[in-house]
Amino acid sequence: MILEESLKSLEQEFSADFIRVHRNALVNRRYIRQLERHNDGTSLLWLQGVEIPLEVSRRQGSELKRFLKEK
Numbered sequence: 001m002i003l004e005e006s007l008k009s010l011e012q013e014f015s016a017d018f019i020r021v022h023r024n025a026l027v028n029r030r031y032i033r034q035l036e037r038h039n040d041g042t043s044l045l046w047l048q049g050v051e052i053p054l055e056v057s058r059r060q061g062s063e064l065k066r067f068l069k070e071k
Contacts, residue, residue: 007020007023007024007025007026010026011026014026017029017030019032019060019063019064019067020060020063021045021054021056021057021060021064022054022055022056022057022060023057023059025054027045027047027054029067031047031048031049031050032045032046032047032048032067032068032071033046033047033048034046035056035064035065035068036053041058042055042056043055043056043058043061043064044056045064
């Protein structure tokens with residue numbers, strides 16, 4: 001399926017279910033398994049059912065950390 005909407009508009013429309021982790025990626029909140037932070041400042045996000053982690057941008061990292069603390 002191809003969507004014509006921007007990620008920004010999708011993020012606003014589905015903010016209760018999805019969270020932005022990078023400028024080019026939204027993930028479903030319920031599939032977040034673990035956030036892995038490295039000493040060099042990079043962060044990787046592990047999702048249920050996905051074997052390869054996603055890179056989390058530094059800009060989005062703080063919001064993601066807040067979400068995980070509330071979870």
